[in-house]
Amino acid sequence: xxxxxxxxxxxxxxxxTRAKLLEIAAVLDRVDRAEGxxxxxxxxxxxxxxxxxxxxxxxxxxxxxxxELIQQLFSxxxxxxxxxxxGLQVExxxxxxxxxx
Amino acid sequence: xxxxxxxxxxxxxxxxxxxxxxxxxxxxxxxxxxWAGFDRGSADGxxxxxxxxxxxxxxxxxxxxxxxxxxLCINAKEAENVSLSREVISxxxxxxxxxxxxxxxxxxLNKNTxxxxxxxLEHLDLAVEHxxxxxxxxxxxxxxxxGTRMILDMLCDDSRINPDRVLVDHVEEHTIGEVLDxxxxxxxxxxxxxxxxxxxxxxxxxxxxxxxxxxxxAGDWGVSKPTAIPDLIxxxxxxxxxxxxxxxxxxxxxxxFFAKSGKxxxxxx
Numbered sequence: 001x002x003x004x005x006x007x008x009x010x011x012x013x014x015x016x017t018r019a020k021l022l023e024i025a026a027v028l029d030r031v032d033r034a035e036g037x038x039x040x041x042x043x044x045x046x047x048x049x050x051x052x053x054x055x056x057x058x059x060x061x062x063x064x065x066x067x068e069l070i071q072q073l074f075s076x077x078x079x080x081x082x083x084x085x086x087g088l089q090v091e092x093x094x095x096x097x098x099x100x101x
Numbered sequence: 102x103x104x105x106x107x108x109x110x111x112x113x114x115x116x117x118x119x120x121x122x123x124x125x126x127x128x129x130x131x132x133x134x135x136w137a138g139f140d141r142g143s144a145d146g147x148x149x150x151x152x153x154x155x156x157x158x159x160x161x162x163x164x165x166x167x168x169x170x171x172x173l174c175i176n177a178k179e180a181e182n183v184s185l186s187r188e189v190i191s192x193x194x195x196x197x198x199x200x201x202x203x204x205x206x207x208x209x210l211n212k213n214t215x216x217x218x219x220x221x222l223e224h225l226d227l228a229v230e231h232x233x234x235x236x237x238x239x240x241x242x243x244x245x246x247x248g249t250r251m252i253l254d255m256l257c258d259d260s261r262i263n264p265d266r267v268l269v270d271h272v273e274e275h276t277i278g279e280v281l282d283x284x285x286x287x288x289x290x291x292x293x294x295x296x297x298x299x300x301x302x303x304x305x306x307x308x309x310x311x312x313x314x315x316x317x318x319a320g321d322w323g324v325s326k327p328t329a330i331p332d333l334i335x336x337x338x339x340x341x342x343x344x345x346x347x348x349x350x351x352x353x354x355x356x357x358f359f360a361k362s363g364k365x366x367x368x369x370x
Binding site for chain 2: 004065067068071072074075076077078079082083086087088090091092093094
């Protein structure tokens with residue numbers, strides 16, 4: 001659908017991408033400089049820092065769906081049995097379009 | 102280019118925003134019922150809100166040549182209060198015959214709780230009983246994937262629901278595929294930080310094409326940009342997209358979906 005070449009896309013987005021990478025680097029530096037460091041992060045802060053590291057690893061993959069993978073990384077897990085967990089029954093069940101998960 | 106914003110909360114915006122939207126090509130909007138930023142204390146609070154959506158906002162929009170439409174419900178956040186939700190749901194039929202009411206929405210999940218799911222299902226019953234279109238809110242951030250899957254489960258498990266009469270909003274890269282694959286309409290929300298940027302929306306159009314895909318600003322009382330759709334148009338033109346594809350996403354698709362209500366007024370130029 002796009003009429004742009006890879007080189008054109010990169011040319012157009014290069015400076016913006018460079019700036020975004022610098023922002024991320026600066027945030028990580030700020031975390032390292034913050035009060036309480038170099039003591040290791042704990043609890044939710046440690047988990048969030050680990051998620052950011054994992055997201056950066058996704059950026060380095062040679063895959064076409066990095067944005068989707070990062071979205072998945074930052075998402076809660078889906079439980080196909082959620083209805084029984086909640087005790088909610090299926091009424092007006094659809095036989096044709098009910099999907100097994 | 103003329104455009105329709107299919108999801109914008111004008112009760113939270115100034116009259117200047119209506120004027121700016123009109124100047125930028127907006128010819129119609131639809132305004133789903135949503136959370137006011139605080140939990141309302143009574144069903145009467147919702148009655149006043151529905152009056153505002155169905156009577157006051159259309160007049161304000163008309164001053165600038167914009168057709169105003171709306172959707173009615175109690176939103177997912179306040180759905181945690183089940184008894185209040187049931188009071189509100191029982192009142193909604195009083196308003197469904199008013200001009201400009203397109204259907205039930207934006208219903209959905211917020212934190213993916215049992216109470217939210219219970220009220221979501223009762224909204225589906227309401228929509229089916231009154232043959233209404235449905236507009237779905239999907240949750241934010243880390244709750245979006247789980248909540249979207251739960252919502253799709255509830256919709257697809259119900260034999261009465263026709264996916265072609267349901268718009269699932271706020272899709273992002275990890276939810277858009279399944280929404281479209283299951284036959285629903287999908288809305289991309291151009292909302293800073295927490296949802297989608299014009300660039301990423303254009304990327305999704307590249308990946309999935311323009312069929313059954315809409316874009317909206319979801320402009321509201323939070324940090325948001327009511328003129329986000331012109332930003333998307335600009336981005337698509339910058340990428341060299343065909344004008345017909347751009348128009349399909351920002352005008353034809355919302356017009357086609359809304360027309361299924363039988364109450365959509367096609368804007369006249």
